[in-house]
Amino acid sequence: MIKKTGQYGGARAEILRRVRAAVAGAPPVTVPRDYHFTRPDIDLVELFIERLTDYKARVHRGEEAIATCLDGVSRLAVPAGIPRRWLSAYQGQVLTEPLTTETLDTVDAVLTGCALAIAETGTLVLDAGPDQGTRALTLIPDHHICVVRREQIVGGVPEAVRRLNPTRPLTWISGPSATSDIELNRVEGVHGPRRLDVVLVE
Amino acid sequence: MNPPNPLIGTRPFPEAAATELRNPQLRANLTHATHTIRNKRSRVVGEVPDWEQLRETGRAIKADVLRRLPELLEQFEAAATAAGATVHWARDAAEACALIARIIHATGHREVVKVKSMATQEIGLNEALEAEGIAAYETDLAELIVQLADDTPSHILVPAIHYNRSQIRDIFLRRMSDVDPSLSDQPAELAEAARKHLRRRFLNAKVAISGANFAIAETGTLVVVESEGNGRMCLTLPETLISVVGIEKILPTFNDLEVFLQLLPRSSTGERMNPYTSMWTGVTPGDGPQNVHIVLIDNGRTATLADEVGRQALACIRCSACLNVCPVYERTGGHAYGSVYPGPIGAILSPQLTGVARNSSLPFASSLCGACYDVCPVKINIPEVLVHLRQEYVNDKRDQTSAERAAMRALAWVMRDSRRWSTALRAARTGGGVLASVLRRPRVRHMPWPLSAWTSSRDAPLPAQETFREWWARRERNGGEER
């Protein structure tokens, strides 16, 4: 059922009628698909690290590095479904979702996994899975620590898009939040987390 | 009195341009900014081996969308509705604004946070909401600067491109009540001031308004591409989200994003990927806004769609690459165009959305150098549309000479094909022919040739020894360096 909206119900019919009239008789279009779907043999991990570093994200290797990232963090927010061993060495307070916006505003950091990562663009993609939590969780805290498993890294954007489920809320993250609005100078850290740590694990 | 139309300037382009040209600070800011972005762009585009294939696919997908728009719009509406969104339609700006005000009134709130959106600027939404007693707060840093300064944006992507750091500091000191008076003009400090200023507002926001870069027909998904995280804040924290989407923003399938998410960031900010991209499909229980509205707007798009040559302007993904390479934009800035859509794309889009008769100087706001066509990620032939619109304007005038009409027709034919165009430009440069004279001098008597406003600051009028296209191609080959 399509909801019509009150007094403007006529707009839908009229716009569709205008669109139909405007494109009547336009010839069919063939869409070529000869761009690259995969990237040639390259070391995805090395490329991913290089691209992340370019964005001023910090990159670490091995699960032990999680503890290093958590150094100085006394209140940590986590989604309900992260592997508990990620926290085995952590001494501080752990707050598990669901968490209110107000509570999230008081934590020092958030620790999550991801749905996949794109080497070529240095991108992390979150899909609100159990080890990633809601979108607010990774937005409000000023420090995001994201754990990426080696097999989650794909080469380029087409491989990523084809693996994702569009019905889930998706957040693509490429480096810490940034602005270039002042004289085109990139400034890391505006509203999203200003510090991004990526931990690569096997 | 009617409120001013955000697509029409109060003065014709040449007149407005002449004023802007007298502002040396503006020109210095613009030159620095446009050159910085275009160098970045050419670096990251250069590293994509299949860039030309991606552009061609991008162009074809958009052409296919326009041809199949009726069915795709209905498909989008059905999918978004099934996912829990309410879809509305608006024929024009007034209808869209009234509809949005009604949705906001129904929530009982009187404040909204906004993500930068060209569509909402095009319909003059902030002003319309203000008249309804609703305060709309821009949250993109540049939009915030512009809003605090009571100014209008001058660039699609970096709306405050005309301000330098010390001007921005002065605006903050004057207009932000919570700012530290010792604020310096360091970009990092200015960004921090904006973060503090907006933080409470984000955390307490109940209603947000966004645009969308893409709307996926197959799934009902909307996509917003951004940098600062203000988009994520608006799209995630409020209870109600209203997204204003031009009917041409549709893409058929989710997989089509694999093309556009490569083309857009590299063309716009010159990054491999922008910091944040959000995609949502209707309502997700327990995550993000639970009251989700989508307003599909026409506002002149169907009229544009009806023009076989002009309709390609609707393929625009608002990357702003064409602004950054345009020798005219670089000198006049965005305000001279008088429309929320400035630069080469504005010169073809604004007059079509309003009707050429109401915006007749804009198709002349170009030297037809073709640089915009070369960088456009969806291959919109902007020079071709410009000539087409000029011809339309000339045909409307009774007192033109038949020679002018013939010249415009010849030019239109030449520009319909990029190879013909390059050859003709080369021929014109070396001398004779009808085209040379057409390219060199004003061809519409009653329209002051806009270039006359800045010939004083140009080395030579086009066509010069080398066309801009050739110069650009050589420069791109040299990795963005002038040699």
Ligand code: SF4
């Ligand atoms: S016309 Fe092309 S280059 Fe200009 S803003 Fe639109 S997509 Fe970008």
